Amino acid sequence: MLKIRSFKLRLLATFLLMFGAGLSYAADPSKGAEIYSMHCASCHGASGISVMPGVPNFSKSEGLMSSDRALITFIQSGKAAMPAYRGVLSNQDTLDVIAYLRTLN
Ligand code: HEC
Known part of the structure; x- marks a missing residue:
């Protein structure tokens, strides 16, 4: 009985480790580049130099002073x-x- 339970616990621990690794928030800037050209470049410019007034210039780090968490919310x-x-x-x-x-400056 004890053996089975500890085996289950080990399985659970393994599962949690794998699941936890899958949830890691490592950001991938090359995937970000694809998303940027698809969704953002029309206003923010291909290289982050804004193409319309009132849009921050990412090549000068404008609008990027906040934390990642604040930018996600924004x-x-x-x-x-x-x-x-x-x-x-x-x-x-x-x-x-x-x-x-953050690579555009
Ligand atoms: C339709 C035009 C448009 C598109 C598309 C657009 N933006 Fe913006 N973005 C703006 C404007 C305008 C502002 C300035 C808003 C303000 O402060 O009034 C802005 C501001 C920002 C800021 C500055 C935030 C801050 O704290 O000042 C970030 C970061 C940003 N955009 C990221 C993005 C990302 C990432 C995408 C694509 C997923 C995107 N934008 C798509 C127009 C756009």
């Missing part, structure tokens, strides 16, 4: 002419695109 909520991406981009997609934005 991108998901939108503001003025900036569309909301909640339901369009997952948290992981959003983190990937933020990692890419």
Whole structure:
């Protein structure tokens, strides 16, 4: 009985480790680049140099001073002419695109 239980616990621990690793928030800037060209470049410019007034210039790090967490909230909520991406981009997609934005300066 004890043996079976500890085996189950070991299985559970293995499962949690694998699941936990899958949930890791490592951001992938190259995937972020694809998302950026698809969803963001029309306003923010292919290389982060804004193409319309009132849009921050990412090549000068404008609009990128906040934490990743604050930027996720901003991108998901939108503001003025900036569309909301909640339901369009997952948290992981959003983190990937933020990692890419931070490479544009
Ligand atoms: C339709 C045009 C448009 C698109 C598309 C767009 N943005 Fe924006 N974005 C804006 C505008 C306008 C602002 C400035 C909003 C303000 O502060 O009034 C902005 C601001 C930002 C900021 C600055 C946040 C801050 O704290 O000042 C970030 C980061 C950002 N956008 C990321 C993105 C990302 C990532 C995408 C694609 C997923 C995207 N934007 C798509 C127009 C756009």
